[in-house]
Amino acid sequence: MQSVSGIRSFGAFIPRRRLQRAAIAAAHAWAFPGLKGQAKGERSMCGWDEDVITMAVEAGRDCLRGSSPAALGGLTLASTTAPYADLNNAVLVGAALQLSSQASNADAGGSTRAGLSALIDACRISGAGDRMVIASEKRLAKPGSLQEMQYGCGAGAVTVGTGDDVIARFLGSETVSVPFFDHFRKAGQDFDYAWEERWVRDEGIAKIVPQAVGRLLKRLDLAPERVAHFGMSGGPLKGDVAVAKALKLRPECVVPDLQPQVGDTGTAQPLLLLIGALERAQPGDIIVVASFAQGCEVVAFEMLRAPPASGRRGLAGSIAARIEETAYLKLLSNDGHVDLDWGMRAETDHKTALTQLYRSSDQIFGFVGGLCSACGTVQFPRLPTCVKCGKPDTQTPQSLADEPAKIATYTADWLQYSPAPPLYMGLVQFESGARVLMEIVDVGPGGIDVGTPLAMTFRMKERDRLRGWDRYFWKAAPTA
Amino acid sequence: MATGIKDKVAILGMGCSRFGERWDCGTEQLLNEAFVEALADAGIEHGQIGAAWYGSALDRVNVGNSAIPLSTALRLEGIPVTRVENMCATGTEALRGAVYAVASGAVDIALAIGAEKLKDTGYGGLPVNSKGTFNDLWMPYGSAPAGFAQLAAGYRAKYRISKEDLKRAIGRVSWKSHQNGAKNPKAHLRKAVEMEIILAAPIIAEPLGVFDCCGVSDGAACAIVTTPAIARALGKRDLVTVKALQLSASSGREQGTNEWDGSYVQNTRNAARAAYKEAGITNPRQQLSTLEVHDCFSITELVTMEDIGVSEEGHAWRDVMDGVFDADGKIPCQIDGGLKCFGHPIGASGLRMVYEHYLQLTGRAGLRQLKNPKLGLSHNLGGVPYNGVCGISIVGLEGA
Numbered sequence: 001m002q003s004v005s006g007i008r009s010f011g012a013f014i015p016r017r018r019l020q021r022a023a024i025a026a027a028h029a030w031a032f033p034g035l036k037g038q039a040k041g042e043r044s045m046c047g048w049d050e051d052v053i054t055m056a057v058e059a060g061r062d063c064l065r066g067s068s069p070a071a072l073g074g075l076t077l078a079s080t081t082a083p084y085a086d087l088n089n090a091v092l093v094g095a096a097l098q099l100s101s102q103a104s105n106a107d108a109g110g111s112t113r114a115g116l117s118a119l120i121d122a123c124r125i126s127g128a129g130d131r132m133v134i135a136s137e138k139r140l141a142k143p144g145s146l147q148e149m150q151y152g153c154g155a156g157a158v159t160v161g162t163g164d165d166v167i168a169r170f171l172g173s174e175t176v177s178v179p180f181f182d183h184f185r186k187a188g189q190d191f192d193y194a195w196e197e198r199w200v201r202d203e204g205i206a207k208i209v210p211q212a213v214g215r216l217l218k219r220l221d222l223a224p225e226r227v228a229h230f231g232m233s234g235g236p237l238k239g240d241v242a243v244a245k246a247l248k249l250r251p252e253c254v255v256p257d258l259q260p261q262v263g264d265t266g267t268a269q270p271l272l273l274l275i276g277a278l279e280r281a282q283p284g285d286i287i288v289v290a291s292f293a294q295g296c297e298v299v300a301f302e303m304l305r306a307p308p309a310s311g312r313r314g315l316a317g318s319i320a321a322r323i324e325e326t327a328y329l330k331l332l333s334n335d336g337h338v339d340l341d342w343g344m345r346a347e348t349d350h351k352t353a354l355t356q357l358y359r360s361s362d363q364i365f366g367f368v369g370g371l372c373s374a375c376g377t378v379q380f381p382r383l384p385t386c387v388k389c390g391k392p393d394t395q396t397p398q399s400l401a402d403e404p405a406k407i408a409t410y411t412a413d414w415l416q417y418s419p420a421p422p423l424y425m426g427l428v429q430f431e432s433g434a435r436v437l438m439e440i441v442d443v444g445p446g447g448i449d450v451g452t453p454l455a456m457t458f459r460m461k462e463r464d465r466l467r468g469w470d471r472y473f474w475k476a477a478p479t480a
Numbered sequence: 481m482a483t484g485i486k487d488k489v490a491i492l493g494m495g496c497s498r499f500g501e502r503w504d505c506g507t508e509q510l511l512n513e514a515f516v517e518a519l520a521d522a523g524i525e526h527g528q529i530g531a532a533w534y535g536s537a538l539d540r541v542n543v544g545n546s547a548i549p550l551s552t553a554l555r556l557e558g559i560p561v562t563r564v565e566n567m568c569a570t571g572t573e574a575l576r577g578a579v580y581a582v583a584s585g586a587v588d589i590a591l592a593i594g595a596e597k598l599k600d601t602g603y604g605g606l607p608v609n610s611k612g613t614f615n616d617l618w619m620p621y622g623s624a625p626a627g628f629a630q631l632a633a634g635y636r637a638k639y640r641i642s643k644e645d646l647k648r649a650i651g652r653v654s655w656k657s658h659q660n661g662a663k664n665p666k667a668h669l670r671k672a673v674e675m676e677i678i679l680a681a682p683i684i685a686e687p688l689g690v691f692d693c694c695g696v697s698d699g700a701a702c703a704i705v706t707t708p709a710i711a712r713a714l715g716k717r718d719l720v721t722v723k724a725l726q727l728s729a730s731s732g733r734e735q736g737t738n739e740w741d742g743s744y745v746q747n748t749r750n751a752a753r754a755a756y757k758e759a760g761i762t763n764p765r766q767q768l769s770t771l772e773v774h775d776c777f778s779i780t781e782l783v784t785m786e787d788i789g790v791s792e793e794g795h796a797w798r799d800v801m802d803g804v805f806d807a808d809g810k811i812p813c814q815i816d817g818g819l820k821c822f823g824h825p826i827g828a829s830g831l832r833m834v835y836e837h838y839l840q841l842t843g844r845a846g847l848r849q850l851k852n853p854k855l856g857l858s859h860n861l862g863g864v865p866y867n868g869v870c871g872i873s874i875v876g877l878e879g880a
Contacts, residue, residue: 343603344602344603345603345605345607345608348607348608348621350616352616352617353613355613356613356614356617357617360614360617363618364617364618377737379736379737380618380736381614381618383732387731387732387736387737388733388737390731408738408741408742409630409631409633409634409742409866410630410633411622411625411626411629411630411632411633411685411686411688412683412685412686413622413623413625413626413629413684413685414682414683414684414685415605415623415625415626415684415685416608416621416622416623416626417621422685422686423620423622423626425620425622425626426630426633427630427735427742427866433737433738434736434737434738435735435736435737435738435740436618436735436736437619437620437735437866437867438620439620450633450634450637450742451637461617461618461620462616462621471616471617473617473618474618
């Protein structure tokens with residue numbers, strides 16, 4: 001009997017900061033009063049220190065909860081906004097996820113449909129070991145554009161494998177590839193150029209997506225009413241509802257659009273919709289997800305069993321973990337649209353010694369410290385001698401990335417340059433006894449104090465704009 | 481068996497530049513200003529100096545690294561000149577080098593001099609420095625106030641002091657120093673400041689406001705040291721001798737394990753213990769006449785009072801409020817105005833503190849003169865409370 005190919009696990013990440021669309025519209029009201037019509041709900045917004053890499057790591061960690069990264073045979077990172085043009089971004093993500101050095105890590109991109117394409121490819125390659133597909137997107141939009149209101153940031157991760165224990169079975173996929181260019185962005189350009197939404201809706205989505213989905217359902221011999229969950233990315237608001245109607249799918253099967261709370265996360269959107277479906281699906285449910293871009297990619301899964309309890313945050317948890325943001329200038333500053341005068345302290349050179357980075361790559365990317373074999377003290381960094389007993393060469397690697405911690409000491413630094421002042425920093429006390437001086441991020445209106453529980457999050461540490469290099473490391477964030 | 485440094489070395493002369501925003505001069509001029517005063521005070525010729533130690537911490541906003549900037553500025557030809565750097569304890573380190581050279585018998589007369597030209601950075605506070613290729617990859621770049629502000633969080637949590645009470649106590653620390661600094665012609669900030677203004681100042685790093693932070697200034701200070709016998713032979717009487725010079729550096733324990741509760745500075749405790757042993761001091765609160773401690777931030781001074789054993793643990797904030805460290809208190813602290821009013825040109829500060837003790841012990845402190853001082857302790861803290869260095873020097877009247 002052929003083993004079943006399908007989804008083994010999933011995870012998600014949405015940046016906590018949610019910019020109110022009313023704040024965007026209010027800032028532009030002098031020039032574009034019409035944007036007020038779009039000023040409903042909120043969109044996710046990356047902090048200055050969040051990008052495709054950091055979001056991918058967080059979604060990947062969520063997906064890996066309760067399982068060993070060593071079991072993964074490879075990782076695909078799909079994005080149209082990955083930071084490096086010549087550098088395997090997936091290798092960087094894999095290092096933070098502590099994947100085996102033998103894992104085959106690859107980048108996919110070129111279109112917002114790359115995320116779903118990569119997932120389908122992974123499902124089709126059976127017997128090659130478990131593969132994680134992460135789709136992560138940090139979409140930039142020109143200030144004042146419709147996209148600025150509509151776009152969001154986020155990442156979804158899905159692990160695909162074969163075996164009787166997969167939670168959703170891969171049924172099949174269908175593709176339509178046509179030169180329908182609703183938007184594009186040339187290499188080296190910052191912003192998308194988009195055509196009229198009415199044309200996209202009526203001539204593109206309404207004709208192309210039903211064609212692809214219909215063909216898939218017919219091939220799988222599935223009647224429209226069998227579809228329990230339908231998600232569609234790449235279209236305007238309510239585009240999914242119109243397609244479902246055209247296909248005679250049940251109206252309640254449409255997976256809630258992410259537009260009101262998150263925005264359109266591009267490449268990540270179909271995976272996040274799939275995750276949304278997986279979170280509410282019952283065994284036996286059919287899930288169909290379509291990604292519209294230069295045609296359409298569509299995939300179908302059958303839910304087999306409820307996902308095992310792993311404490312995952314998932315999509316619902318990611319949406320719920322939010323900090324309301326009303327300062328539109330933060331978006332402009334974080335995304336580089338305005339260059340604020342941060343003063344001379346911001347002039348510091350942050351050249352990274354790549355030699356040193358490689359020597360300490362498990363410590364920096366994996367937050368792997370040491371456990372002293374002589375006295376049992378867990379510590380970071382991992383130096384040649386133990387911080388407590390002073391014995392040399394006793395350190396065995398131990399990661400702190402998933403260990404609970406709390407604040408031992410802290411301050412809010414208004415003097416030091418930070419693109420998100422104040423710079424919260426302090427001594428972070430881990431349950432194991434390890435203690436590390438760290439930056440603390442995502443401090444909400446409730447503030448922090450000695451004893452505040454913390455979880456680790458992978459972020460950018462410094463940006464070396466002179467050379468186009470970003471330092472990544474871990475920061476601590478309040479858990480609540 | 482080590483016998484320590486006590487009374488083996490005497491101060492022959494000292495000098496200190498005017499501290500402040502010295503737009504008028506560079507490091508070379510500051511060095512010269514302090515050196516000329518010290519040379520005249522010592523009553524010796526330039527050529528009698530056998531070796532020199534030069535302390536400067538931030539070479540890229542100063543005159544560059546190595547000993548050459550000093551040997552060039554003061555034209556010290558043909559003698560060993562050494563540059564030392566140990567963060568904010570740099571000035572004390574220069575003194576330690578010179579004193580040890582004399583005590584060892586290597587030279588008869590040695591020079592310790594330190595300077596810093598902070599106002600050539602173009603902004604307030606200290607510049608951001610690399611912490612090394614590895615640490616830069618993981619350690620956050622907090623400002624100096626952010627490092628020390630964490631003492632406030634730890635101290636407050638341990639002794640269950642309200643935010644308001646601690647804020648008032650650290651404000652009182654700065655208020656006292658401003659009262660003293662107003663009487664010192666060489667201080668940078670020479671103005672008494674009311675408590676209400678101190679408490680209402682903008683926050684730099686919670687809970688530290690502007691007045692909880694020391695000034696930023698340029699300056700240089702200098703000591704010429706020799707043996708007591710040579711000092712007497714040169715006609716000096718009522719000698720001021722070195723009683724102790726100690727240094728402690730972090731091993732990473734406070735920052736890397738759960739042993740430290742954030743309410744004290746281990747390096748200060750280590751250095752103070754060793755210094756008291758070296759100087760034969762058994763009851764610092766009774767025996768020390770005057771203190772110059774590293775008040776880079778008001779909370780640092782408050783906690784230091786406990787770490788050097790002049791206040792009981794958890795009681796320094798009450799001693800501060802009771803005026804124990806005021807000019808007319810039990811142990812005057814920062815009688816010259818401290819870092820608060822002098823600012824902290826890093827290489828100079830440790831020597832500037834000893835300079836004040838030297839003036840007090842020789843009865844030349846003018847409006848600030850204390851009655852019959854015998855022993856003075858100075859204290860420098862470099863780095864941050866949980867990862868740094870501490871230098872302590874004790875000087876006093878010979879025989880005290």
